[in-house]
Amino acid sequence: xxxxxxxxxxxxxxxxxxxxxxxxxxxxxxxxxxxxxxxxxxxxxxxxxxxxxxxxxxxxxxxxxxxxxxxxxxxxxxxxxxxxxxxxxxxxxxxxxxxxxxxxxxxxxxxxxxxxxxxxxxxxxxxxxxxxxxxxxxxxxxxxxxxxxxxxxxxxxxxxxxxxxxxxxxxxxxxxxxxxx
Numbered sequence: 218x219x220x221x222x223x224x225x226x227x228x229x230x231x232x233x234x235x236x237x238x239x240x241x242x243x244x245x246x247x248x249x250x251x252x253x254x255x256x257x258x259x260x261x262x263x264x265x266x267x268x269x270x271x272x273x274x275x276x277x278x279x280x281x282x283x284x285x286x287x288x289x290x291x292x293x294x295x296x297x298x299x300x301x302x303x304x305x306x307x308x309x310x311x312x313x314x315x316x317x318x319x320x321x322x323x324x325x326x327x328x329x330x331x332x333x334x335x336x337x338x339x340x341x342x343x344x345x346x347x348x349x350x351x352x353x354x355x356x357x358x359x360x361x362x363x364x365x366x367x368x369x370x371x372x373x374x375x376x377x378x379x380x381x382x383x384x385x386x387x388x389x390x391x392x393x394x395x396x397x398x
Contacts, residue, residue, distance in 0.1 A: 223266050230270040231256070233291060234277065241282035251340060252276050258336045262377065267292075268329045271299035275333055278304040295329065302330040303337070312353075316360045324367060331371040335381050338364055342388050354392050361385055 231253065238249050256273030264272075270292055277283040278300060285304075289297030302322040309315045323330035338361060345357045365382055372378045 226266060227256070227260065227269055227273070230273045230292065234273050237277050237281040237283045242280055244276070244280040248276050248280050254340050255333070255336050258340065259333065262336075264332060265329070267295040267299065268332055270296050271303070271329065271333050272336060275300050275303040275337065298326060299330045299333055302326045303334050313356055313360055317363065320360075320364050320367060324371060328371045331368050332375070332377060334364065335368060335372060335377045339377070339381055339384055342384050345388050345392065355394075358385075358389060358392065358394060361388065 234252055235249060242248065252273055252275065255275070256269055259269045259272040274288060274292070274296065277288065278285060285297050285301040288300050302325075303319060305315050306318050309318055320334065323334045342357075342361060345354060345361075361381075362385065365378070365385055368378060368381075
């Protein structure tokens with residue numbers, strides 16, 4: 218059972234998320250809704266407070282003017298490190314390489330970052346069939362498969378990994394790709 222103090226800290230993170238997007242958000246997609254779903258999924262699964270807070274804040278570095286330093290100052294090193302690990306390196310132009318770089322930084326940081334990324338992928342995968350080109354859909358499947366395979370040592374015994382593996386099969390079927398390939 219969560220305490221009032223923990224819930225207040227999580228609520229402060231939600232307020233920080235919304236304020237950051239209101240003042241400097243630059244993503245036309247409904248990122249606040251997505252980040253809220255990710256954070257609440259982690260909360261509902263009973264993950265530790267730094268993981269939950271990171272789930273709410275993980276898109277801030279990419280989509281606002283907020284920096285990892287500011288997040289560390291507001292929410293501590295654990296949260297700042299997870300958010301930094303789950304954020305794009307803007308110097309990498311290639312779509313798949315951007316994601317593989319994030320994944321490798323998450324794997325290096327360990328379970329907390331891997332869990333946040335897993336829930337992010339779970340939530341985003343509901344929209345993979347809305348993406349434009351066939352090449353992009355193939356890239357989405359490829360990066361999802363890569364993450365599932367390489368995240369197994371960190372979270373393979375957790376429900377989120379099993380759900381991600383099951384979702385992968387569903388997404389491939391939905392996209393008309395051979396689920397056994």
